Amino acid sequence: MAKEKQVFFCKECGFEAAKWMGQCPGCRAWNTMVESPKLKGKGKSGYSQRVLEMKKPSRITEVSIETEDRYNTGIGELDRVLGGGVVKGSLTLVGGDPGIGKSTLLLQMCRNMSMEGLSILYVSGEESLKQIKMRADRIGDFNDRLSLLSETCLDSVEEIITEEGASGFNVVVIDSIQTVYKEDVDAAPGSVSQVRECTSAILRLAKQMEISVFIVGHVTKEGVVAGPRVLEHMVDTVLYFEGDNIAAYRMLRAVKNRFGSTNEIGVFEMKNTGLAEVMNPSEYMLQGKPENEAGSVVACTLEGTRPIMLEVQALVCQTGFNYPRRTAVGIDFNRITLLMAIIEKRMGIHMADYDAYVNIAGGLKVNEPALDLAIIAAVLSSYRGRALDDKTFIFGEVGLVGEVRAVGMAQRRINEAAKMGYTSCIVPKANEDMLEDKPIKCYGIKNIKELAELI
Ligand code: TYD
Ligand code: MG
Helix, strand or coil: CCCCCCCEEECCCCCEECCCCCECCCCCCECCEEECCCECCCCCCHHHCCCCCCCCCCCHHHCCCCCCCEECCCCHHHHHHHCCCEECCCEEEEEECCCCCHHHHHHHHHHHHHHCCCCEEEEECCCCHHHHHHHHHHHCCCCCCEEEEECCEHHHHHHHHHHHCCCCCCEEEEECCCCCECCCECCCCCCHHHHHHHHHHHHHHHHHHCCEEEEEEEECCCCCECCCCHHHHHCCEEEEEECCCCCCEEEEEEEEECCCCCCCEEEEEEECCEEEECCCHHHHHCCCCCCCCCCEEEEEEEECCEEEEEEEEEEEEECCCCCCCEEEECCCHHHHHHHHHHHHHHHCCCHHHEEEEEEECCCCCCCCHHHHHHHHHHHHHHHHCCCCCCCEEECCEECCCCEEECCCCHHHHHHHHHHCCCCEEEEEHHHHHHCCCCCCEEEEECEHHHHHHHC
């Protein structure tokens, strides 16, 4: 009997090798090589199965893109993130922490699409039909174009879908990829091999039958979809659903999108009746902002191409320790330490005697340098115990020499602020000089000393 050939592959980058290695030669990651699944029977691995029909190359001018039909999901924020709706025959991965609302979002999408006359199959490996129905009852009424299936064996799911044929389902949701398994793969559900084989089977199904498939993927502690990274390479679109467990808002972000830009985000709020779209995130983020309080500054960040106004809060107080405390919530801690050092050196304020706490109100996480100037303003404001003008907002990057540097899309930020009723802004001078339109009063500054004089 011929010896079975073993293959190892890297779960980070998908590199394949004939023997196990501690370090992957492809991506240099340690301990990522795993054994490829042994297939029962002598069938070929689905992964390498080729389409048998002969294909000819086509000239690029002859390729028609009319086939790139899209379905509307009936959820504006989701459509936006997908790049204008769901592409027929596409495979989308929706990742996120448990309980963030992935199943809710997809069920709402299924409901809307079935109302539009599409035929939908929702496969859950996690919940019973009763549980899904209970959630559905909170969301609204449903019609019978949406079918539910509680199943973890992917082979059965495939059978059901192929039996329906070409006139069958338009959209299929698999919730979640970590709970389904293929019978001929000798590994537990959720293992690297199962996830890889199942995804490739789903991918084939989606492309062959022109079904748009959504798969749910759970996220590990490190914030990546559990299972191999190759999963992300295989699908057309990767969406991450994120947010604070405490705050009610949720953000849907495209990490990869073969049919649109990855710059778009969708904002939702979890309510009793499911997820509601947040049309105006700025208004949402500024809810409950205190008026005329020292240490509170309004800034504007960009999420993708979307400007969002938010409140930066700082609390500066005399330290009781030898070593001052620095705390950052919603923003990179190292950035805060850096900005404190800049304040100390360039403004001559002895920050070493003071504890400083900086918080982005509303639970948003931002790592855009455009917030630097607002953070410094908030720290100064709290240090001096003097509030800033309520109708002023601030943005700009700060360099190590204390210079205020230009940031991208200044016009958009200013227009957003004008829309929200702000009347003046403190911005980098370089940005001010390039503005086409000044709907509000702009104070352009070149370094942080000017900021100290202004506020
Ligand atoms: P769920 O969609 O099950 O999350 P995931 O599939 O990402 O694990 O959503 C779970 C949470 O959402 C759950 O804690 C309850 C809450 N929820 C609401 O607050 N309102 C609702 O209408 C629904 C359906 C869920
Ligand atoms: Mg779920």
